[in-house]
Amino acid sequence: MNISHIEAFCRVAELGSVSEAARQLECNRTSLSMAIKALEKELEIDLFNRTGNQLTLSEAGKAIYKDCENLIATYSRVKQTCRQVSSDFNAEVWIARDDSLPDNFWQNLAHKLNNKYPATSFNIVLASTGDLANLVDTKQVDYAFGVDYERVDDPNLIYQPLGKIRMMSICKKGHRLSQMRRVSDSDLRNAMQVSMAYLNEKDNPELQPFSLKYIGFSSFDYMLNTILIEDAWGVLPEPLIRHLLRDEQVAVIKHTYGLTQEDFCMFMASGTSEHPGMTWLSDKLSDFLFDF
Incomplete structure (x- = not known):
């Protein structure tokens, strides 16, 4: 499971907009959409309900949102710990x-x-x-x-x-x-x-x-x-x-x-x-x- 795909999912879920999420993550809107689709393909389920330009969380999306946020936090903690061990301090x-x-x-x-x-x-x-x-x-x-x-x-x-x-x-x-x-x-x-x-x-x-x-x-x-x-x-x-x-x-x-x-x-x-x-x-x- 790619952490960047999870982060893309969480930011779009939080903001309700692919465009705004792409702006905050400083990435291409198309790349962000592809990341979400890749995550949905891996999980074999739709995470969003799509109606025109509107995106809302599906029941599956709602069910995993909190866990995905926790995964991102854990990933950040692991990276920081590795920096500490290697004495790579800011x-x-x-x-x-x-x-x-x-x-x-x-x-x-x-x-x-x-x-x-x-x-x-x-x-x-x-x-x-x-x-x-x-x-x-x-x-x-x-x-x-x-x-x-x-x-x-x-x-x-x-x-x-x-x-x-x-x-x-x-x-x-x-x-x-x-x-x-x-x-x-x-x-x-x-x-x-x-x-x-x-x-x-x-x-x-x-x-x-x-x-x-x-x-x-x-x-x-x-x-x-x-x-x-x-x-x-x-x-x-x-x-x-x-x-x-x-x-x-x-x-x-x-x-x-x-x-x-x-x-x-x-x-x-x-x-x-x-x-x-x-x-x-x-x-x-x-x-x-x-x-x-």
């Missing part, structure tokens, strides 16, 4: 992070990481919380770190919780919401909100705006700046706003979900052998969250 590592933790903390970690592992080049990029898992899944980065709002059962990804992070619904001191003894859903819906915007096409209900009027940003820091200068509220991580809470520049909204907890995670692809630098980085992040 000299370059790409890391995505959100800005739920202070920038100066990340800058300090980045310098220490670089000095501790001089043989590896580290690229650290800022990304929206909602895009972290997708960036790893699509292999745009090797690892990602940030708030995990909605963990899903995905054989292609590993979610490693590093600690809990408190998320707070806040507004600027003096905002009418800060002066209310009890804030209702209706009060929030009718107040302007700053929310998290992301490019990942998969819907994440936890990141959908709650208010009728809102403005979205890809970073918590932009959200915070807007809350401080506009008549708006939003949900932000405690490490980013603790100093403002102490100075009473912002206030926690007295709403049922004014305070919640989420996991802060490391995301990586299934089958990836964890780079020792990432083990070190994970430990430092866990220590920070524990002490916080």
Whole structure:
């Protein structure tokens, strides 16, 4: 059984389109169709129902889809293990992070990481919380770190919780919401909100705006700046706003979900052998969250 045929089947099944799957896999559409037909011939069964240009999974396709995804993940793990045994490590590592933790903390970690592992080049990029898992899944980065709002059962990804992070619904001191003894859903819906915007096409209900009027940003820091200068509220991580809470520049909204907890995670692809630098980085992040 050819692993490339299985990958072709899984991507077309996931996307529902041969053209889109060919684009993502960077291959010819005809070659992709031939790969699927070869797999169907080998298994002696149709994996898709074909109606015009529409493709939907057949009952057989549905039955084997999960196993095929697991096969791809296992194949990746075997390849990575072989690279490890032969000492063929990447000299370059790409890391995505959100800005739920202070920038100066990340800058300090980045310098220490670089000095501790001089043989590896580290690229650290800022990304929206909602895009972290997708960036790893699509292999745009090797690892990602940030708030995990909605963990899903995905054989292609590993979610490693590093600690809990408190998320707070806040507004600027003096905002009418800060002066209310009890804030209702209706009060929030009718107040302007700053929310998290992301490019990942998969819907994440936890990141959908709650208010009728809102403005979205890809970073918590932009959200915070807007809350401080506009008549708006939003949900932000405690490490980013603790100093403002102490100075009473912002206030926690007295709403049922004014305070919640989420996991802060490391995301990586299934089958990836964890780079020792990432083990070190994970430990430092866990220590920070524990002490916080």
